[in-house]
Amino acid sequence: MLPNWPHLDVQGRMELLEQEIEDIYPLTPFQEYMLRQRLSEPKPGLYVVHQFSFLREEQVNAAAIKQAWQQVINRNPIQRTSFVWEGLSKPLQLVHRHIAVPLEEYDWRDLSTEVQKVQARRYVQEARQRNFELDKAPHTRFALIRLSENTYQFFWSFNYMLQDGWSYPLILKEFFALYEAYKRNEEIALTQRPLYRDFITWHQEQDMVEAENYWRRALQGFRVPIPLVARMPGNVPGGSDPYTSEDLYLPGALTAALRSMTRQHQLTLNTLLQGAWALLLSSYTGELDVLFGGIVSGRPANLPGVESMIGLFNNLLPLRIQVVPEMTLLSWLRDIQAHQAEMRQYDYSPPLKIKEWSDVPGNIPLFESYLVAENFPSDAAVEEKLRNWLREGSGLTQTEHPLRIEVWPLHTILLSMGYYPHYFDPNTIKRILRDFQSVLKAFVTHHQQRLAQLLSSIASRRNL
Numbered sequence: 001m002l003p004n005w006p007h008l009d010v011q012g013r014m015e016l017l018e019q020e021i022e023d024i025y026p027l028t029p030f031q032e033y034m035l036r037q038r039l040s041e042p043k044p045g046l047y048v049v050h051q052f053s054f055l056r057e058e059q060v061n062a063a064a065i066k067q068a069w070q071q072v073i074n075r076n077p078i079q080r081t082s083f084v085w086e087g088l089s090k091p092l093q094l095v096h097r098h099i100a101v102p103l104e105e106y107d108w109r110d111l112s113t114e115v116q117k118v119q120a121r122r123y124v125q126e127a128r129q130r131n132f133e134l135d136k137a138p139h140t141r142f143a144l145i146r147l148s149e150n151t152y153q154f155f156w157s158f159n160y161m162l163q164d165g166w167s168y169p170l171i172l173k174e175f176f177a178l179y180e181a182y183k184r185n186e187e188i189a190l191t192q193r194p195l196y197r198d199f200i201t202w203h204q205e206q207d208m209v210e211a212e213n214y215w216r217r218a219l220q221g222f223r224v225p226i227p228l229v230a231r232m233p234g235n236v237p238g239g240s241d242p243y244t245s246e247d248l249y250l251p252g253a254l255t256a257a258l259r260s261m262t263r264q265h266q267l268t269l270n271t272l273l274q275g276a277w278a279l280l281l282s283s284y285t286g287e288l289d290v291l292f293g294g295i296v297s298g299r300p301a302n303l304p305g306v307e308s309m310i311g312l313f314n315n316l317l318p319l320r321i322q323v324v325p326e327m328t329l330l331s332w333l334r335d336i337q338a339h340q341a342e343m344r345q346y347d348y349s350p351p352l353k354i355k356e357w358s359d360v361p362g363n364i365p366l367f368e369s370y371l372v373a374e375n376f377p378s379d380a381a382v383e384e385k386l387r388n389w390l391r392e393g394s395g396l397t398q399t400e401h402p403l404r405i406e407v408w409p410l411h412t413i414l415l416s417m418g419y420y421p422h423y424f425d426p427n428t429i430k431r432i433l434r435d436f437q438s439v440l441k442a443f444v445t446h447h448q449q450r451l452a453q454l455l456s457s458i459a460s461r462r463n464l
Contacts, residue, residue, distance in 0.1 A: 019097075020097060021097065022080070022097045024092055024094055024095070025200045025201075026090060026091075026093070026200060026204070027083065027093055028200065028313075028315075029349065029350035029351060029353075030298070030312060030314055030315045031083075031093070031312055032090075032091060032350065033316060033351040034047050035083060035085065036352065037400045038131075039085075041400055042131075043400070046398055046400060047159060047397070047399065048127070048130065048132065048159065048160070049157065049158050049159070049160050049397045058150055059150050060152045061182070061183045062105060063182075065103070065144060065179060066103050068178035068182055069101045069103065069175060070100070070101040071178050072171060072174050072175055073099055075174065075190065075192075075193070076171070076193065076196075076310045077196055078162050078310055078311040079099070079138060079140060079162065079310075080096045080098075080099045080138060081093050081095050081138075082135055082136055082139070083134045083135060083161070084135055085134075094137075099137050099138045102138055102140065102141040102142060103143070104141070104143040104144070105144050105145075105146075106143065106144070108145055108146065108147055109149070116147055120145070120153060123143065123145075125242065127141075127143075128157075128242065128398065129242060130157075132159045139158055139161065140156070140157070140158035141156075141158070160312070160397060161312060164298075164311070164312050164314040166297065166299065166313070167309075170193075170308065171310060177190065178190070193308055193309060193310060194305030194306070195309075196309055196310065199300075199303060199309060199311060202300060202303050203348055208349075208350075208353075210346070211346045211348070211353075212353070212357055214343075214345075215357045215358070216357050216358075218320060218343070219318065219357065219358040219359065219360075222289065222320060222358065222360065224360075225291060225364065225365070225366060225367060225368075226287055228281065228284065228368045228369055243398040243399075243420055244419065244421060245416055245418040245419065246419075246426060246429045246430055246433060247414060247415065247416045247433075248414070248437060249413070250413040250414075250415065250440070252411075252412050254437070254441055255411075255412045255413045258272060258413070258440060258444060261444055261447065265333075265334075267337060268337065269407075270340075270373040270375075271333055271337040271340065272333065272440065273373050273440075274294065274321065274371060275321075275329075275333050275443070276436060276440050276443065277369075277371050277405065278292070278321040278323060278336075279323065279454060280432070280439060282455065283455055283458045287323075288322065288324070288325070289323075290320075290323065291318055291319065291321070291367055292368075292369050292370055292371060293367045293370025294318075294370060294371050295314050295315070295316055295370065295371070296317055296344065297347075297375060298313040298314050298347055298348070300348075315347050315348065315349070315351065316351050316370060317349065317351065318354060318358075318366050319340075319343075319371075321339075323455070324451060325450065325451050326450060326452065328447075328448055328450055328451075329446065329447045329448070329450075329451065330448065332451060354366075368401055369401060369402065369403040369404070369405065370399075370404060372405065372406045373407045373409070374406065374408050375409070399418070402419060402420055402423040402424070403418070403419050403424065415437070417429050417432065435458065438458070439454075439458060442454055442457060442458075
């Protein structure tokens with residue numbers, strides 16, 4: 001039985017809803033934030049995650065792939081969700097009872113290799129610019145392209161409002177298990193997951209008064225954020241070029257040294273990354289009080305079964321960091337980590353409300369860049385499948401912010417910067433990536449230095 005939502009029955013739709021809709025509940029704060037951004041800035045491809053583009057060099061059972069993804073959709077309510085807002089005081093998400101898997105199949109075997117590559121690039125560009133209709137389900141789509149007798153290209157795109165990075169391995173583990181079973185014409189029984197609505201219920205019980213008090217204190221006095229794009233060369237305001245990205249893999253030795261530093265000094269990798277970006281922003285802008293966005297996990301430790309839930313738990317919060325030139329790097333990093341531990345008590349806070357609670361005027365964004373340190377559940381079986389089943393992978397998440405820094409803790413750490421070309425040219429982004437790497441290297445080799453020395457060293461090395 002559906003919850004009683006009389007405001008949805010304006011046109012006598014409750015009977016229809018009972019037949020088509022399995023559940024109804026509110027949005028999370030980050031979902032609502034993204035919904036508002038989509039409605040106010042209808043950019044092509046906003047929050048479309050073109051997360052995976054895989055090349056498979058082996059005979060593929062297309063029917064088993066479709067059957068496996070259909071079962072993944074059937075098992076996980078968030079994969080059958082749409083969003084409604086018109087005429088409502090607060091937007092809602094609707095879980096549909098039945099959604100057919102949106103798998104497109106193409107046969108390009110008659111095309112030359114070069115033409116196939118051109119076609120694939122064109123498909124990716126179009127997929128990144130193709131928005132999902134918010135009030136319709138599903139918000140995910142797949143494409144399976146046959147390139148030769150035993151070579152297939154597979155694409156998976158979805159709306160970021162559906163799921164976080166933690167969910168990807170959970171979904172892929174289900175898919176791999178189901179695919180292998182269906183290839184053999186076997187049935188498989190998977191453990192039922194805790195429902196995403198349990199998180200929604202948990203969230204509704206949190207104390208917003210305490211959250212408001214915390215954020216008013218944390219942001220007090222921060223009134224005039226300095227736009228990063230105004231300080232960078234190559235920006236062309238008003239442009240409309242599609243969102244793109246540049247990547248940089250850190251050297252293996254630096255990756256190992258950073259991980260050793262976190263263990264030796266009881267710091268998290270996320271703390272090192274936040275500190276590095278704060279120092280770069282300070283160096284670029286000349287400000288000692290910097291603020292940028294950060295994606296937090298948002299999975300509450302006190303919610304039973306949360307580690308196996310599939311959905312969007314992330315939240316986007318402002319990270320305010322004071323750069324104190326007299327402090328040593330290690331002391332400063334420990335302060336950052338302590339502040340972030342306090343903030344995590346309020347990581348359920350709505351981004352739209354946090355902006356209202358700040359001293360920054362309503363028409364000015366709190367920040368233009370934000371940092372995402374991906375954190376996935378470790379699963380050796382999934383990692384082995386990814387290595388064996390997949391030959392190529394690529395991903396891009398388009399946001400409304402001019403700059404998104406995404407860090408993937410792979411065998412060697414990957415820094416990926418998504419950006420709008422009308423704000424930054426590619427050479428500028430490449431220089432920022434090199435600067436980021438240089439700062440992280442300085443953290444490893446000069447962690448007893450004072451911040452003033454590090455800032456001076458950054459300024460002398462960078463060429464912006």
